[in-house]
Amino acid sequence: MAEVYSHRADGEVLLERGILRPLLTGEDVHRYSEPRWTWCCIYPYRLEDGRTVILEEREIRTRYPRAFKYLQRFRDELRETRVRQKTNPRYWYSCHRSRDMNVFETRRLITPEISHGPNMTICPAGIYHNTQVYSLLPRSSVSEPLEYWLGILNSRLLWWFISRTGVVLRGGFFRFKTNYLAPFPVVRRDNGKRGNAYKQGRLVAGVQSAQELRKRARTARTPHDKTSVERQILASDQQLDHLVYELYELTDEEIRIVEDVA
Known part of the structure; x- marks a missing residue:
């Protein structure tokens, strides 16, 4: 279990570590420096035969009940977002851009997408990032x-x-x-x-x-x-x-x- 602070819930929440991933933003990436993350995200996917596959709702409910209960609080909002973005509302808990887990699970170069001068570093495998960061393999x-x-x-x-x-x-x-x-x-x-x-x-x-x-x-x-x-x-x-x-x-x-x- 991991106790994390949720801005949406405005408080601490206890969630299963297995569904959480460390998350970098552009401000966390500096030249030659080992990246340090202060954020994490619920990432409802797994690697299956080299492919990024979304977890079914019943699997999340069974394996990660606390995370599922947390997501349920925002179910209607997330479903509306899926409809608005023309993605499958069945997977209302999905990421809009899930990315390829093979990339995130590989040691690689990363850079802030926008920077004044090169600010690249090496990222260990298993650290994820948002769209402010770009991976280079x-x-x-x-x-x-x-x-x-x-x-x-x-x-x-x-x-x-x-x-x-x-x-x-x-x-x-x-x-x-x-x-x-x-x-x-x-x-x-x-x-x-x-x-x-x-x-x-x-x-x-x-x-x-x-x-x-x-x-x-x-x-x-x-x-x-x-x-x-x-x-x-x-x-x-x-x-x-x-x-x-x-x-x-x-x-x-x-x-x-x-x-x-x-």
């Missing part, structure tokens, strides 16, 4: 580790690319979704260029160091410790950017152009 044929992709996609080079090819939103924000990221060329391990494996290894090691620094920043106690870690994070990010420049063989002039991006 390399194809199964990809051999490079997630840390390698993370270093490239969090770089100033990617930010320069997005700021030149994406659509600017109010406040200078941009969308970080597949259709905006897909055109960005990624230097692959098997592209035949000498020394790339070594460069890629350094980038992965640098990303792992950046992740550790974020953990230290969260546990820093004194102002001096916090300032010290913040300086190390700044230096680490700059080093990662230069490793990416090296990987892409940018000239000094090209680097200057990239770093002129605000």
Whole structure:
């Protein structure tokens, strides 16, 4: 059982853990930082032969009686929503966009959908998110580790690319979704260029160091410790950017152009 606070019920409710999923919002996702969730959701689905299948009402009532009783309080409202959205009112408790559980149950990259600059990180399997967050999964044929992709996609080079090819939103924000990221060329391990494996290894090691620094920043106690870690994070990010420049063989002039991006 889990005791959680419900805004709709305006109080604490006791629900079965088996039907709850941790839920991230865009504000929970920060570059290189392990995501921490403060929300959870009732997720009435299961994986069956690799497919996301909704639980039948009788199964919820039997296996998760407390969750079912809680949902029943909003049954009429939820049913009306299903009708309005032209989805099956039989499953009045369903999510409007259930998503593919295979994605949520996989270790992957995540990003706020809207951000001022890259704010990507690695998300452990089993953590879900709302529509403010976007998941990125390399194809199964990809051999490079997630840390390698993370270093490239969090770089100033990617930010320069997005700021030149994406659509600017109010406040200078941009969308970080597949259709905006897909055109960005990624230097692959098997592209035949000498020394790339070594460069890629350094980038992965640098990303792992950046992740550790974020953990230290969260546990820093004194102002001096916090300032010290913040300086190390700044230096680490700059080093990662230069490793990416090296990987892409940018000239000094090209680097200057990239770093002129605000």
